[in-house]
Amino acid sequence: MSVPGDTFEKASLATGLAIAAIGLLNALPSFGVLPQIGPFPIDWFRPTFIGLSVLTAVLLVIPDLPVSKPAGWLHITLLIVCLPMIAYAGYGYFDVSRKMATSIFFFSVSEAITATIAAAVTVYLCWHLWGSTIAALGSIAFAYLATGQYWPSGLATAPHDMVETIAANIWYATDQGILGNIMGIVLSTVLPFIILGSVLDGCGAGRSMIRISFRLMRRLKGGPAYAAISASALFGTVSGGAVANVVGTGVVTIPMIKRRGFSPNFAGAVEAAASTGGQILPPIMGAAALVMADLIGVNYLTVITAAIIPAIAYYASLFLAVYFQAGKIKLKTCQDDAADLEVAPQDYINLILVVLPLALIVWLLINGYSPAGASISALLVLLPASYLNPEIRQRPLRLVRALAEGGRSIAKLAIAIAVVGIVVASFSATGVPTKFAVLLSSASEVSLFFALLVSAIGCVVLGMGMPTLPAYIAIVVVMGPTLTKFGMDLLTVHFLVFFVGVASVITPPVALASYAAAAIAGGRPIATSIISSKIGAMIFLIPFAFVFHPELLIVVSAGDESVFWLSLLFLAATLYLCSSSLIGYDRAALGGVERALRLAAAALLISPVASANWAGLFLGTALVGWHVLRLRSKVIENAKGA
Structure with a gap:
């Protein structure tokens, strides 16, 4: 007897809501007379969080498996087995953390097996959720960490105790590995912004932005394409994810771009390129920008300020690309494109739901609040303000679902971050960044430009098939230390990696945003990704511009x-x-x-x-x-x- 799909849907929403609730309580700052609840102790909170994330991931994956085939049942069995395995690993983390806090502790084979179990569970789930690229990278990194001393000369690592290395680097360390500092940054800083973005989307402001954008651009030759760029920019700075942005806005924008006379491939490419840029557009940007501020040790407001000119330049290049393409195919102006997206007075009222929380975030950041405090404050203002929308007044449970959707998004991201934690720990322990530094140093003997070109290609390759945040972290760990040796400012280095890592979602052959847009547009995936790379080419050139002219980042002195x-x-x-x-x-x-x-x-x-x-x-x-x-x-x- 099969379980109905909506049962899994409801169960995953319930676990997503639990993740959102516990995550917000952990990050909740002190408000006046109210006591500060978090942050919770690491020894139980982080394993509990990853356990809830694994449970949510299993509930999301099982309904998509073919139960009519033996392979489907095999995967269902393995997914169910993942639950007691991660529970066992989580208890092991809690137990060992308590022992390490009270006495000297030496890792044994048991701890190495527990760490391997945790790694296997997260890599397997990551393969289901995010595809083979990031899962393969995690598997190779783990294998290299464990067996690197036996690899051929040039790749071999220093001799080490395999048991100690696996246990200490993969699972039980609080500063690296699956539950290390990167996961901590996600929990303390990124989580509130993802929840805020989900609620912003759920309160109905997103579709209002699309309607207004089309209304404003209707008199221009490339009207729908310009509107798609504008709407995707606004929606993307809230959602922080290129593929989610494509799916959220593309179902409306892409058909209208096609009706104006643009080809399906070009229509999908415009949406993919515009959606990608949402991650570099202040004031929220993507989750990677929040992590960047923590890694560099600067105020998040500094990161936002530095992104202003590069983001404007990128979107200006998209408008120019559409302008030239409209002229090339000789489009005429038309005012009927927005006929099926009439703007009602409520749409302008709904814009308050976007402007108010974003303005509050910027104001609080300027006044010294932490990013988590600013985002949670904005969320607390947005929840009651969302009742300005009559749809919310009629169905207030939409807000609860939005919170749950945000929790599910965090669970999926946490699985990817767990695998990146494996990669980062393995790279750090085996000295991969040092080996790459030798390669870049050789390239720099030709010219700094050639070294940067090698770095950019490496960023694209490492970022293929990966969400922006995991891609950024994996890339900056390998390339960041080396690039700073060339005399580049640390912020400039991280922005270079960030921009080119973002570009990987529109770069063939693994162009996730382009493929999602092609599916909606009815275009060819590879052709769409090639055109989106052409339209969004400035996302590759802008990093070179601010590396050679760092004053474009504003906060870097010129x-x-x-x-x-x-x-x-x-x-x-x-x-x-x-x-x-x-x-x-x-x-x-x-x-x-x-x-x-x-x-x-x-x-x-x-x-x-x-x-x-x-x-x-x-x-x-x-x-x-x-x-x-x-x-x-x-x-x-x-x-x-x-």
Whole structure:
């Protein structure tokens, strides 16, 4: 007898709600006379949290398995076995933590087996939830940690006690491994923001943003595409996840982009590229930005401020790409695209539900509150404010479901973070970052640009198939220490890794956001990912711009203020030249030579050499001027011929 699918749905929502409740209580700051409840003791809270996450993951995965096939029943059996296994490992963590706090403790084979069980459970569930890429990376990292001393020369690690190494690095340490500092940052800082984003989505503000965006952009040639970019930017800064953003907004935006005359591949690519950028757009950004602030040791407001110009530049490049594509396929203006998305007065009222919590977060951060305190304060304001929406007044349980949905999202993220904890612990213990430093040092002998190019390629490869936060952490552990040795500011290094890691979700062959958008648009996945990489190409170039011109991050000192404005001018010119070249159109179609010259000018504009910047500006201006004059002469000739 099979269990109905809605039973699993209700059960996973219940466990998600439990995760949200216990997580918020753990992160809840002190409010006036109310006592501060958390943070809870690590020895029981972290294993309890991962246990609830595993239970939620099992409840989410089982309904999707084919019960009519033997393989389906095998996986169901393994998933059920995961529950007592993680419970056993969790109790082991609690017991050993208490013993270590009171006396000297030496790890035995039993603890190594417990750590291996915990690793196996999280890797297996991660494979079901997030695909094979991150699970394979975790498996290889664990195998390397355990057996690295037996690998061939050049890859071999120093001799070590396998039992001690596995137990200490994978499960029982409070500073690394599955339940280490990274999981702690997620619990204390990231969790409240994910819950806030889920409630913002559930209170009905998301669809209002889409309607208003379409209304404002309806008179432009590429109206729906511009609206998709705007709506995805606003929705993405709340959701913090590219794929979730594509699914949340793409079902509305993509069909309307197609109706305007854009191809399915281009429609999906626009949504994927726009959704990806939501993770770099202040004030909330994605979960990775919160972790970045903790890892660097700076105020979260510093990270938000640094992201302003790169985020604006990225979205400006998307608008330019749509503008040039609309001209290329000769679209006409039309005012009927938003006919089926009429804006009601309630939509403008619903915007209060977005503006109010985001403004409160920024204000509290400026006044010295922690990110967790600011996000929970915003959540406490949003919950009663959401009753401005009559849909919430009619069905207030939607807020409870939104909290539960947020808890389920955290559970899935926690499984991925657990595997990344394995990767980070293994890399740190085996010295992988040092080995990579040797490779980058060799590359830097050619040029810093070549070293950065190698780093960027490595970021994309490591980030393929992984959520942004796990990808960012895995990449920065390997590449961060090496890049700082080149004299780069620590914040600049982390932003480089962050941006290129974000870009991996639209980069073929493993482009999760592009594939999700292609499924909605009815386009080809690989073609959509190639076009989205073309449209969003500036997400790869902008990091080079702020590495060579760190003043673009605002918080990194540039000395003379004129340097900042010149760098901004060069960046703006780069956006225009690069976007027009990649689309192959400006005021008319561009030839191959002209496109190549524009790309060359763009490369000169982001160079660290001042003379090259001016040469790029001169070349770009000359190319655009020649293009305009050539078209004008053609118009005059045609007029004379007529």
